[in-house]
Structures are given as structure tokens and as C-alpha cells.
Amino acid sequence: MMEQDTVMEKKNNAGLYRGWIKFWNRNFERWLYAMHRITGVGVGIYFVAHIWETSNAAQAFLDVEKGLTPVVWTDLMSFLANYAFHTGLLLVAAAAVFHSLNGVRLVMSEQGWLIGKVTRPTYPFLPSSLRGSQRQIGIAIVIASFVLMAFAFYQLFVVALGV
Amino acid sequence: MKESKIMLLQYITGACILVLGAAHFALLTSPSDGLKTTLTFNSVQSIYVAYGLIFELFLVLLSFHVFNGFRKVLIELYQGKTYETAVSWIMLLGGGATFVWGTRTILVFLEVLH
Numbered sequence: 545m546m547e548q549d550t551v552m553e554k555k556n557n558a559g560l561y562r563g564w565i566k567f568w569n570r571n572f573e574r575w576l577y578a579m580h581r582i583t584g585v586g587v588g589i590y591f592v593a594h595i596w597e598t599s600n601a602a603q604a605f606l607d608v609e610k611g612l613t614p615v616v617w618t619d620l621m622s623f624l625a626n627y628a629f630h631t632g633l634l635l636v637a638a639a640a641v642f643h644s645l646n647g648v649r650l651v652m653s654e655q656g657w658l659i660g661k662v663t664r665p666t667y668p669f670l671p672s673s674l675r676g677s678q679r680q681i682g683i684a685i686v687i688a689s690f691v692l693m694a695f696a697f698y699q700l701f702v703v704a705l706g707v
Numbered sequence: 708m709k710e711s712k713i714m715l716l717q718y719i720t721g722a723c724i725l726v727l728g729a730a731h732f733a734l735l736t737s738p739s740d741g742l743k744t745t746l747t748f749n750s751v752q753s754i755y756v757a758y759g760l761i762f763e764l765f766l767v768l769l770s771f772h773v774f775n776g777f778r779k780v781l782i783e784l785y786q787g788k789t790y791e792t793a794v795s796w797i798m799l800l801g802g803g804a805t806f807v808w809g810t811r812t813i814l815v816f817l818e819v820l821h
Contacts, residue, residue: 588774601812
């Protein structure tokens, strides 16, 4: 039994490339799965960087209390106010929106709300989970992400950088 | 804790983050001159003083959701029990450290830490 389990575990191990990244030649849901992973990891890394970034504001606050200027914060903001960093923030905003909305789709699908009813498998053997409204909602999520990305573009480039 | 309960927490924290995250974006972009104003030091200070406790709640939720997300992604590589335990501990420590560092920022602005 132990040996069988080990074999099953190895068979199931598609690895980093085939398991996560390689989403071409697959269906739309597989593409959404890969994007959910990529955006989740990206926003997660940004979160840690953001905690470090905002800790500089606390240092500036302590400096102001000592009668100094908040130069730590103002210098950091000046350093970050350029096209490269704002492009990065634009991608983070898009990733956060996509990850959030797709997360809602996943939770709802897992509850069986957006997927088709289980039926007897007949040709062409389309899984019931691919029927229902979850695919249309997936498409709507991608469109909504681009729309909100346009608002983020306006804030980051037009308002903040004065393009 | 059972993985099913951890996953349920992942969903609950995700739903709360969606609401608080939307509020965070709205807070940063709502003034008439948007991001240009909200990132100045005085504005950042007033935001932390007004919403410090909500930020702390946001930080708790994000620390759990992000690092548990990393953990779930990494343990799916199926490298064995020792690997899974190591990943879980590293993510716990990473999440804890991020939470503590973020909490320090909030406590400094609320003048609890000097």
C-alpha cells in the first residue's frame, strides 16, 4: 500500500513547468489557474516589499518627532516616482484585481454554484465543471481587470506622474 | 490544524481582503488629486492615525493569506514530508516576521512605540 501511494504521488508530480506554467494547448480554465498562481505569487511578493516600503514612513515619523524632516519618506517617494516603478505598480494593481475576482469565482465554483450538474459521461466527455456560468464569469473577470487597470493607469501615470 | 480548515480560513481571509483591499484602493485614489496627494508624508500620517486599527486587521488577514498561499503552492510540488514541514515552518516564520514588521509601523504612527 505504501509503495502504491508513493507511485501515485510521483505520477501526480507534474512539477513547476508542466504543473503550473505550461498553460498553452489547454482550456480557458487552465489559463485562469496559471494566472491565479502567477498573480498570487506576484502580489504576495509585492505585499512583503510594501511592508518594508511603508516602514520607512514610520522611520520618517520618528525623525519628525525628533525635530528632523521626513526626508527618509520623501526621498523614497522621489526615487519610486518614475515610469519603471509605476509600470510595476500598474501590473500589481491588475494582478490584485484579477486574483481577487478570480478567487471569488473559484470559491463559488467549489460550492457548486457556477458549474453544471453531474451527468453520465458521454462523448465528447466534457466535464460538468466546465459547463455552467463559471466560464462566462471568467471572461468577465478578465475584462473587468483590464477596465480597472485603465483606472490604475490614469492614477499612476496621469495623476501621479503628470503624463 | 486540518488542511480543510486552513483552506476554509484561506477563503474567509480572501473574502475579507477583497473588501478591505477595495477600500484601500479607494482611500488612495479618492481625493480630488488622487495618488499625488495621498503619498505625501502628512497624508500618510493622517491615514495611519485614522485607519491604523483597520490596517492592522488588513495586515493580519494578508499575512495569513499570502504566506499560506505560498505554502500551498510550494507543497504541491510533492517533495516529501520533511520538505512539507520545512516549507510550513519557513512560511510561518516569514508570515510572522512580516506581521511584526507591519505592526511596528502602525504602532509607531499610533504613538504606542517610540
